Amino acid sequence: xxRRGLLISAGLLAGAGxxxxxxxRAPDPRSRVGAPRRQGLALNAWVTIDPQGQVTVAVPRAEMxxxxxxxxxxxxxxxxxxxxxxxxxxxxxxxxLYANTALVLNVLPLQPDDxxxxxxxxxxxxxRASLALGLQxxxxxxxxxxxxxxxxxxxxxxxxxLLQAAAARWGVGLEQLRTAQGFVIHGAQQLAYGELSxxxxxxxxxxxxxxxARADWKLIGHSPPRLDLPAKVTGQARYGIDVRLPxxxxxxxxxxxxxxxxxxxxxxxxxxxxxxxxxxFVLDPGTAVVxxxxxxxxxxxxxxxxxxxxxxxxxxxxxxxxxxxxARALDQHDGTGFRDxxxxxxxxxxxxxxxxxxxxxxxxxxxxxxxxxxxxxxSQGQVKIWCPxxxxxxxxxxxxxxAGVAQDAVxxxxxxxxxxxGRRLETDVVEQAVAIALRCDGAPVRLLWSREEDFTHDxxxxxxxxxxxxxLDGQGRPLAWLxxxxxxxxxxxxxxxxxxxxxxxxxxxxxxKAQIEGAYELPYAIPNLRVRQLRIPLGVPVGNWRSVGxxxxxxxxxxxxxxxxLAAGQDPLHYREALLQARPRHLAVLRLAAHxxxxxxxxxPGRARGVALHESFGSICAQVAEVAIGQGRPRVLRIxxxxxxxxxxxxxxxxxxxxxxxxxxxxxxxxxxxxxxxxAVQQRNFPQQPLLTLAETPxxxxxxxxxxxxxxxxxxPGTPPTAxxxxxxxxxxxxxxxxxxxxxxx
Amino acid sequence: xxxxxxxRLPNHRFPMSALHKIDLQLNGHAQALELEPEMPLxxxxxxxxGLTATKYGCGVGACGACTVQLDGQAARSCQLPLGxxxxxxxxxxxxxxxxxxxxxxQAAWLAEQVPQCxxxxxxxxxxxxxxxxxxxxxxxxxxxxALGNLCRCGSYPRxxxxxxxxxx
Numbered sequence: 001x002x003r004r005g006l007l008i009s010a011g012l013l014a015g016a017g018x019x020x021x022x023x024x025r026a027p028d029p030r031s032r033v034g035a036p037r038r039q040g041l042a043l044n045a046w047v048t049i050d051p052q053g054q055v056t057v058a059v060p061r062a063e064m065x066x067x068x069x070x071x072x073x074x075x076x077x078x079x080x081x082x083x084x085x086x087x088x089x090x091x092x093x094x095x096x097l098y099a100n101t102a103l104v105l106n107v108l109p110l111q112p113d114d115x116x117x118x119x120x121x122x123x124x125x126x127x128r129a130s131l132a133l134g135l136q137x138x139x140x141x142x143x144x145x146x147x148x149x150x151x152x153x154x155x156x157x158x159x160x161x162l163l164q165a166a167a168a169r170w171g172v173g174l175e176q177l178r179t180a181q182g183f184v185i186h187g188a189q190q191l192a193y194g195e196l197s198x199x200x201x202x203x204x205x206x207x208x209x210x211x212x213a214r215a216d217w218k219l220i221g222h223s224p225p226r227l228d229l230p231a232k233v234t235g236q237a238r239y240g241i242d243v244r245l246p247x248x249x250x251x252x253x254x255x256x257x258x259x260x261x262x263x264x265x266x267x268x269x270x271x272x273x274x275x276x277x278x279x280x281f282v283l284d285p286g287t288a289v290v291x292x293x294x295x296x297x298x299x300x301x302x303x304x305x306x307x308x309x310x311x312x313x314x315x316x317x318x319x320x321x322x323x324x325x326x327a328r329a330l331d332q333h334d335g336t337g338f339r340d341x342x343x344x345x346x347x348x349x350x351x352x353x354x355x356x357x358x359x360x361x362x363x364x365x366x367x368x369x370x371x372x373x374x375x376x377x378x379s380q381g382q383v384k385i386w387c388p389x390x391x392x393x394x395x396x397x398x399x400x401x402x403a404g405v406a407q408d409a410v411x412x413x414x415x416x417x418x419x420x421x422g423r424r425l426e427t428d429v430v431e432q433a434v435a436i437a438l439r440c441d442g443a444p445v446r447l448l449w450s451r452e453e454d455f456t457h458d459x460x461x462x463x464x465x466x467x468x469x470x471x472l473d474g475q476g477r478p479l480a481w482l483x484x485x486x487x488x489x490x491x492x493x494x495x496x497x498x499x500x501x502x503x504x505x506x507x508x509x510x511x512x513k514a515q516i517e518g519a520y521e522l523p524y525a526i527p528n529l530r531v532r533q534l535r536i537p538l539g540v541p542v543g544n545w546r547s548v549g550x551x552x553x554x555x556x557x558x559x560x561x562x563x564x565x566l567a568a569g570q571d572p573l574h575y576r577e578a579l580l581q582a583r584p585r586h587l588a589v590l591r592l593a594a595h596x597x598x599x600x601x602x603x604x605p606g607r608a609r610g611v612a613l614h615e616s617f618g619s620i621c622a623q624v625a626e627v628a629i630g631q632g633r634p635r636v637l638r639i640x641x642x643x644x645x646x647x648x649x650x651x652x653x654x655x656x657x658x659x660x661x662x663x664x665x666x667x668x669x670x671x672x673x674x675x676x677x678x679x680a681v682q683q684r685n686f687p688q689q690p691l692l693t694l695a696e697t698p699x700x701x702x703x704x705x706x707x708x709x710x711x712x713x714x715x716x717p718g719t720p721p722t723a724x725x726x727x728x729x730x731x732x733x734x735x736x737x738x739x740x741x742x743x744x745x746x
Numbered sequence: 747x748x749x750x751x752x753x754r755l756p757n758h759r760f761p762m763s764a765l766h767k768i769d770l771q772l773n774g775h776a777q778a779l780e781l782e783p784e785m786p787l788x789x790x791x792x793x794x795x796g797l798t799a800t801k802y803g804c805g806v807g808a809c810g811a812c813t814v815q816l817d818g819q820a821a822r823s824c825q826l827p828l829g830x831x832x833x834x835x836x837x838x839x840x841x842x843x844x845x846x847x848x849x850x851x852q853a854a855w856l857a858e859q860v861p862q863c864x865x866x867x868x869x870x871x872x873x874x875x876x877x878x879x880x881x882x883x884x885x886x887x888x889x890x891x892a893l894g895n896l897c898r899c900g901s902y903p904r905x906x907x908x909x910x911x912x913x914x
Contacts (some may be wrong), residue, residue, distance in 0.1 A: 064863050065861070065862030065863030065864065065899045066862070067862075069888075105829050225856065225859070226859055228864070229855075229856055229859060229860075229861055229864070230856065232861040232864030232867055233852040233855045233856060233860075233861065233864075233867060233871065234839070234852065235798075235799025235800075235801075235838075235839040235840060236799070236844070237864055238798075239801075241798075241801070241802065242798040244798070245794060250793065272763075274762045275762055275765075275782075292788060293793075294784065294785075294793040294794065295789060295792075295793055296785050296789035296793070297782075297785075300784075304762070367898060368863075368898055369801075369803050369809065369811055369865040369866050369896065369897070369898050369899075370801070370803070370863075370865045370866075371802065371803070416863070416864070417863060418801070418863050418864070418865030418866075419863045419865060419899060420863075421898070446801075447891050450805060451803065451804040451805055451806070452805075508887075529880060563778070569886075592862045652859055653859075656859065656862060656901075656904070659860075659901075659903050659904070660862055660899045660901065661900070661902030662900065663900030663902065664898070664900060667806055685805075685806050685808065686804050686806070686808040686809055687806065687808050687895060691896045691897075691898060692902075693890075693891050693894055693895075693896065693902075694890055694894070694897075694902040694906070695891075695894075695903060697902040697903060697906075699901075699903075700903055736888035
């Protein structure tokens, strides 16, 4: 009997509160369009057109290289029939209407294809809660998924107002008009949008707004030049680190090397004598700060007079002990369930042969190229923040709390981000900057972390350890699959950091989808499938790292699946195909990658291919890696990638995201490892934790499936399959299974 | 065409030294500075002169985000103490706005839509420009040696394609 084990997180129900009662369907996208406003010639909350015809699209999401400023503008501009050359974007204000309703979908512990009543209620309720809370957040590969309907509606609504204005001016019916490239056209007459917008704001759009047919798209599905790139190639793009203000002060800091350590000595008086130094102080028990007129002078002061720290209660922690903790947990506890189809333990108990394996993964750092920074000014009861942040809403909330003001006394300006990858979902640097600004007599101050602080005080991709047991049927297919994964509850720890201090210890120990995602949603036809998690805190801050739990569980599951294929004496591609007969989309992606990679064709000696398939964030990705070994080290020659992400709004950006997320995953597979000794992270800068360079970049071929389905996520789904594809290939070459990363061949 | 690395700054001793007058050529004009001689050029550019195109990525000369040109060669400005720059010629991206080769590079970068977050790209463009000035058609090996800049977003495949456009 197949039974779907479904878990509703009690935390979701408790926290949202709005899930009880009526209205649990997804919010009507039309409710997110907004009304016209005379002020600023806003045709609705998303589109403004000035008299010169410049079209400004409000973007409530952070641009960190994933191209969503451009993609969101495309959605509006398509339905508006705007001239792309007239388009620009501007940060949206922090208002509930701009909330991200799709990001919450990532945290729901559901199967991706679950369309049952409870799943729909959970999704609808989560989306409504996100809107009500005004959560303006960028992450979870959700921006385009969230914007897909409301922004096209906004463009269509704005166009309709312009049509009404033109119809009134010409005294003709709407049906006699058409639009193109920023003009309303009536036969030989035309009026530019800029000439109409002032009149247009007096009208109201109809409730029924038909959207364009796919065949009529001129922007969506095409790749107009990204709006932010010209400034990025001239050096004019303004990142958080580039904010310049009159009287700007610069702050540098040192945080206790071991987590939970405290400052016990800091030569404040000596530092205050130094040129350019405004002040030096202990900001909180673990943090020493210098404020100066130039960041180098602040850093130099800290180098000349380094604070002395007491290691604190976690000051003896080390990696080996943490691995032992996870192993012991797996020895002693069964874990809590996330999926339980059939009766895997029973089948395994009766099986002639059980295949077992243990896998593990290290902590990983984000290492975005722009180190953490935030600029803050507190003056006359007003707080201003300039920050490369993925969470403008949370930044405002935390800033208000630290400064002791109401939220509407806080303004947040989101700059470009020099990379995010989930690190800038955290508000630690915002809270610190505001606390420092409170001590700067109303002057603005930019807090910039050094690269060393950024590496050693990250929120890391968690360490994890997994154990598998499987039994095969007479045809070699998996009959039973039991997977237990031990590691910190990354989702819960993220939420806990947002809570005010008195509530931090209150978080109940709840099932954590973020830790186990990728392990329990397997698309393969396995009749007895049990997945359980062990939530084990390790005393190291953990957070969302590009693709989150999928980065861990894709490696575990796709490598173990290859072991089963090997045990069955079957080709890993065909093995997967046989298990995906009920999953045509997965099968198509897998076959596309395999075909393009020439799977099955002979390779020169010393080379091997490996395959991996993984679904995450609403998209399905398969990769085939072709590898060799040179001078005892892995050489990745080529990665072929196939992606089904539904409708592709900007195909070229999708390709770029695949290339980038593959290199992100490849760096981790070959070189990524954060270790802890004496409670402190050992890797302080790039020489200790190198990134892949241009010289080490393999050939990457991306193949995109054309689809009519709504857009899936794009920023993260390319990362999970890379490490297992490479590991599977190398395992074939060296004749033993690679079960941990970074890959070591010795 | 290799990046020029000055001696590594000693991290453990930062006494407060006297200000020095340092005169150098910056972006085609004479620039007089009166600053600590051990202050890296990077921070003089960014915080003293407001030239923010040149970025801070690591402070140890490993990432290349701070790449400028020193006497025509690519150099990592976080490793260039001001005291070593008297009489030298420094060029930042701001100073190459009218440069024909840089404009061709930027056009190629846009044609291939190279940048993602873009933070590392100024350093990459400066290194690529210095390379191409010395070697208009570099080999793969020469390009790889000159372009050791780190990119976390993974723009490298497009960097290769953009460079290839320049001699197509």
